[in-house]
Amino acid sequence: xxxxxxxxxxxxxxxxxxxxxxxxxxxxxxxxxxxxxxxxxxxxxxxxxxxxxxxxxxxxxxxxxxxxxxxxxxxxxxxxxxxxxxxxxxxxxxxxxxxxxxxxxxxxxxxxxxxxxxxxxxxxxxxxxxxxxxxxxxxxxxxxxxxxxxxxxxxxxxxxxxxxxxxxxxxxxxxxxxxxxxxxxxxxxxxxxxxxxxxxxxxxxxxxxxxxxxxxxxxxxxxxxxxxxxxxxxxxxxxxxxxxxxxxxxxxxxxxxxxxxxxxxxxxxxxxxxxxxxxxxxxxxxxxxxxxxxxxxxxxxxxxxxxxxxxxxxxxxxxxxxxxx
Numbered sequence: 001x002x003x004x005x006x007x008x009x010x011x012x013x014x015x016x017x018x019x020x021x022x023x024x025x026x027x028x029x030x031x032x033x034x035x036x037x038x039x040x041x042x043x044x045x046x047x048x049x050x051x052x053x054x055x056x057x058x059x060x061x062x063x064x065x066x067x068x069x070x071x072x073x074x075x076x077x078x079x080x081x082x083x084x085x086x087x088x089x090x091x092x093x094x095x096x097x098x099x100x101x102x103x104x105x106x107x108x109x110x111x112x113x114x115x116x117x118x119x120x121x122x123x124x125x126x127x128x129x130x131x132x133x134x135x136x137x138x139x140x141x142x143x144x145x146x147x148x149x150x151x152x153x154x155x156x157x158x159x160x161x162x163x164x165x166x167x168x169x170x171x172x173x174x175x176x177x178x179x180x181x182x183x184x185x186x187x188x189x190x191x192x193x194x195x196x197x198x199x200x201x202x203x204x205x206x207x208x209x210x211x212x213x214x215x216x217x218x219x220x221x222x223x224x225x226x227x228x229x230x231x232x233x234x235x236x237x238x239x240x241x242x243x244x245x246x247x248x249x250x251x252x253x254x255x256x257x258x259x260x261x262x263x264x265x266x267x268x269x270x271x272x273x274x275x276x277x278x279x280x281x282x283x284x285x286x287x288x289x290x291x292x293x294x295x296x297x298x299x300x301x302x303x304x305x306x307x308x309x310x311x312x313x314x315x316x317x318x319x320x321x322x323x324x325x
Contacts, residue, residue, distance in 0.1 A: 004212055007212055008208045008209065008212060009208075011204075011208040011212075012204050012205060012208040016201065016204045020197075024070075024193060025066070025070050027070075027073050027188075027189040027190070027193040028185070028189050029064070029066075029070070029073075029074050031184070031185035031186065031187075031188035031189035032185055035181055035184045035185045035188065036181070046082075046083060046084060046087065050084070050086055050135075050136060050139045051136070053084050053086060053087040054086050054087060054090045054132050054135040054136055054139070055090075055132065056087060057086070057087035057088065057089070057090030057091040057094070057131075057135060058090045058091070058094040058098060058128050058131050058132050058135070059094075059098065059128075060091045060094075060095060061091065061094055061095035061096070061097070061098045061099035062098060062099060062100065064095070064099075066095055066096065066099070067096050067102075067244050067245050067246055067271070068092075068095075068096040068244070068245055068271045068272070068274075068277055069244065069276070069280075071091070071092055071095050071096060072092065072277070072280045072281070072283075072284065073193075075088045075089075075091060075092045075284070076153065076154045076283070076284050077188075078091075079150065079154045079155070079156060079284070080154065080155075080156060081156070082156045084139070085138060085139070085142045085149070085150070086135040086136065086138050086139035086142065087135065089131075089134060089135045089138045089293065090131045090132055090134070090135035091131075093127070093130065093131035093134060093135075093271075093272045093293075093297065094127050094128050094130075094131035094132070096245040096271035096272070097123060097124060097127030097128075097131075097245060097267075097268065097271050097272075098124050098127055098128050098131075101246055102245050102246055102249075102271075103120050103123070103124055105246055105247070105249050105250070106119050106120050106123055106249040106267070107119070107120050108249075109249035109250045109252070109253040110249065110253050112253075113253060113256075115260065118260075119249070119260075119263075119264070119267070122260075122264055122308065122312075123264060123267050123268060126264065126268050126301070126304050126305075126308075127268050127271075127272075129300070129304070130268065130272070130296075130297060130300045130301060130304070131272070133296065133300060134293060134296040134297055134300070137292065137296050138289070138292060138293065138296075141289070141292055145288070148286065149285060149286050149288060149289040150284065150285060150286065150289070151282075151283060151284060151285065151286065153283060153284065154283075154284040154285070202276075202279055204242065204276060206240075206275045219233055219234065219237065219255070219258070223255075223257065223258040223259050223262050224257060224258075224259075227259045227261065227262065227309055228306060228309065230258065230259055230261075230262040231259075231261055231262050231265045231302060231305045231306060231309070232265075232302060233262070234258070234262040234263065234265050234266040235265050235266065235269045235298065235301060235302065235305075237266060238265070238266045238267075238269045238270035238273075238274060239269065239270070239273055239274050239275060240274070240275060241270070241274070242274045242275050242276045242277075243270055243274075245270065245271035248266070248267060248270050248271070249267060252266050252267050259309060260308070260309075260312075261305045261306065261308045261309030261312075262305070262309075264305055264308055265301055265302070265305035268301050268304075268305075269297065269298070269301045272297050272301075273293075273294060273297050273298070278290070278294075281293070
């Protein structure tokens with residue numbers, strides 16, 4: 001019993017302390033965006049077409065590398081500034097995968113397995129495709145339902161009062177004292193940090209409880225005997241374990257006897273969907289939109305991973321060879 005309690009505390013702390021720095025960073029970036037990025041500038045430079053906007057969203061992670069914990073608060077502020085929902089969704093899903101820090105960690109984790117570049121290309125490619133298609137589907141859904149899909153905290157600022165907007169823009173154009181700007185940034189960052197951290201703690205508690213029931217050895221055995229069943233099992237583990245995208249590759253690589261396709265499903269789904277993210281999503285999206293996102297992501301990751309297993313099966317080194325290296 002004491003061992004289980006200690007395991008729970010260790011898991012909870014590791015998830016919490018691993019995610020907190022990135023939530024702080026995300027909150028600070030969100031505060032800067034809110035204070036310094038004019039809404040008119042965002043709407044002026046964003047592409048009007050859905051496909052170009054979604055593609056830009058899928059590649060934003062290369063410019064603004066963020067993990068999945070910090071990216072939610074940044075995405076919410078971008079929505080408030082008028083960035084299209086489809087673009088924000090794509091950035092939220094692809095950003096924690098298609099960024100140089102995560103791709104480098106993926107290569108390092110799997111380099112000993114002789115599949116470093118394979119995993120980098122497969123993970124980045126699948127993550128981008130899943131995020132892009134999900135963004136396009138959300139765009140169609142948004143055209144039908146509009147801002148009813150968003151909470152009041154994430155809905156774009158109203159443009160129904162042009163005179164009020166003009167006055168606001170004139171006020172924004174006036175230079176503000178540096179201390180005033182810093183105070184506004186700090187206030188916004190603190191609000192977002194407190195708002196999201198509550199759900200991070202709840203997700204960490206749930207993940208720690210569920211992780212106590214998982215037997216990694218059993219998952220590896222199923223991967224060898226029933227590889228197509230291992231894919232949904234690893235997807236479930238990704239949802240339950242709540243790992244950071246900058247460290248999850250090392251966990252996946254530790255399953256030395258597991259099929260590549262199952263590891264790939266774990267690495268793509270985890271940064272897009274886990275317990276803590278589901279709770280964070282409730283502060284931005286209404287239930288209808290969350291269900292659409294979850295369905296699109298889960299179905300695509302499952303199908304693409306099975307296709308990878310069917311048509312791509314590299315020869316992996318033995319466990320002894322990996323240890324020797």
